[in-house]
Amino acid sequence: MKIIGNATVLTFGPNHAVIDDGAVAYDENKIHAVGTTQDVRQAFPKAKIRKVDGRVVTPGLINAHMHLYSTFARGITLKDAAPENFPQILERLWWRLDRAIKVEDLELTALIPLMEAARSGVTTLIDHHASPHALGGSLDILKKAFRKCGLRGCLSYEVSDRDGASRRDAGLEENANFIRGLRLENEPDIAGMIGLHASFTLEDSTLARAAELMKGLKCGVHIHCAEDKSDLEDARKRGFRSVVDRLHRAGLSGQDSIFAHCVHVDASDIQTLALTRTNVVHNPRSNMNNAVGCANIEAMLKEKIPVALGTDGMSSSPMADFTTASLLHKHQGKDPRKAYDEVWRMFTRKNPALAGNIFKTPLGTIEEGAGSDLVVWDYFPPTPITAANSLGHMLFGLSNARVAETICRGHTIFEDGKYAFLGDGEEMELNARARELAQKLWDRF
Ligand SMILES: [Zn+2]
The missing domain is CATH 2.30.40.10 (Urease, subunit C, domain 1)
Structure with missing residues (x-):
């Protein structure tokens, strides 16, 4: 003691x-x-x-939506013209970046932001991973990084149809294998979910298979939902009323699932999210950075939807999203009284409730x-x-x-500027090796 x-x-x-x-x-x-x-x-x-x-x-602290793999995007220069909208941001930056990630990059793309987490007081991260050309076993490599740092992590691989059928299948399998492996190990500090990229890159048949896995493995899905209006337009083209409507009909809503963003949702969607107790994660800095809009957290929290705070890869710590949320919603609502209670509730109640449900212990x-x-x-x-x-x-x-x-x-992982899990000089070595790997990735990009 x-x-x-x-x-x-x-x-x-x-x-x-x-x-x-x-x-x-x-x-x-x-x-x-x-x-x-x-x-x-x-x-x-x-x-x-x-x-x-x-x-x-x-x-x-708890970060409810993270992408460790975004580490090597820091400072990257795009060769094409600057993206004008969200689909272009994905095509010109994120999908090129995740395709360029090799197996040798995975450990450091995780370790660097996990070190950042340890030094900023973050002890739990819910991650959403993508590396379509270094897919099989990728979650196990991330798990090892979490173990090295002594942090709690909930991992998932973001399945998509955008890279073809074989990578879609491999993605589903990666999630399922990882979760089954965890059950055998009975490790309380690492958890898994079925990761899915977003409605607009997923076919109906893939959503159905994810729902089947979700039921069979008794876990939830972690998916981007209605982040940009293009996701909503795609769902409508497919004959659905909205993105939430499509995901709900596919059987993916529920209290174990995370629908990240939910920027483009209406009153009816909010009812669906509330009735199914689906977790929403608000990522205000990412939404502002991508200029996709501002989620109506006030309406969602009023309907008792569990809305937590995440960073969407902007940083390991949710602290900046916490302060940004309090500013954004006052600014958006043109009312300095706005968001006071909401951001406090998200940070100190909803993030803990989400993590507590995943790790089966109060956090x-x-x-x-x-x-x-x-x-x-x-x-x-x-x-x-x-x-x-x-x-x-x-x-x-x-x-x-x-x-x-x-x-x-119960273990001190960071104290007086030093990481308990790193040897002398290891921090500098890891950063130097990360710079080398990042340069190589940028050359391939
Ligand atoms: Zn995200």
Whole structure:
């Protein structure tokens, strides 16, 4: 048993309790106690205590929609004219990039952003992977990277018909094999879903096969849904009312599934998502970057749809999407009162609920029995901090603070600028090797 004491503990969870001079007792399995330093020490008198001098401690952060493979896109120059719209962004950048990824690239495309996750307090990532020319076994390579860093990961391969029947079949098989393998290993820190790219690159027969796998393996699908209006137009051309309508009729909605984006959805779609308890993931920075529109999170949350926050590969940490969401929806609604409650609920309730459902243990909350994922921030509140104003501290203080220590499953994985899972000089070596591989990939691109 270990104790972090003399901390300002932000518990998140239902009442956002803030504990002054607080402490958390934990081991590899779970959090055993949270309370004042005095009470927790009394409960576990033999446990080793680390005093953090009033620093803020929060639960480990959760990124609900990530693409680790996007790592090597950083700084890439496109040879063609700049894309004018979303389909061109996919054709000129992302689909060329994922086709250029080789098996030798996979480990580092995962390790680099996972290191970034560890140093920014992220302990759980829900990833959506694509590498059509390095497909078979790709999820196992990513899994190894998660294991090396000691982070929790939910992995899926994004199946598509855009690269032909054999790669579509291989994609479905990759998801199914990976999930079956996990069941045999019984590893609680890694999970799997059936990944699908998006409605407009998937035939009806592929959706049907994915639904069959979903039922057989008792898991959900992770798919981009109505991200751009072109996805909606495609669904209508195929004879459906909307993208949500098509995916729902195919049997892909439900409480284990993730429909990322849901920008182009109407009131009827929102009803479908609500009735089926389908998870939506909002990625505001990606939506702004691709100029695809702004999701109506207010309407979705009002109907009790679980809307979580993701980054869509923009960064490992969801912190920037959290702050962006709070700005975007005020700006979009031309009303400074907007989104206050919504972004807070997404970040501290919906992301934890989604991760908790996937990993079958309470996550993203500091309470007895929850997974022992914790972050110590180099943040000493300069103004009073309470349950009522902790959102203000998150948006304007913690979002700019450095992480002092990240703990995942009770293990310190990052502390004082050092990664516990890397040897001396390994960080620089990995980055140097990544630069070499990225250059080669850019040459092939
Ligand atoms: Zn995405």
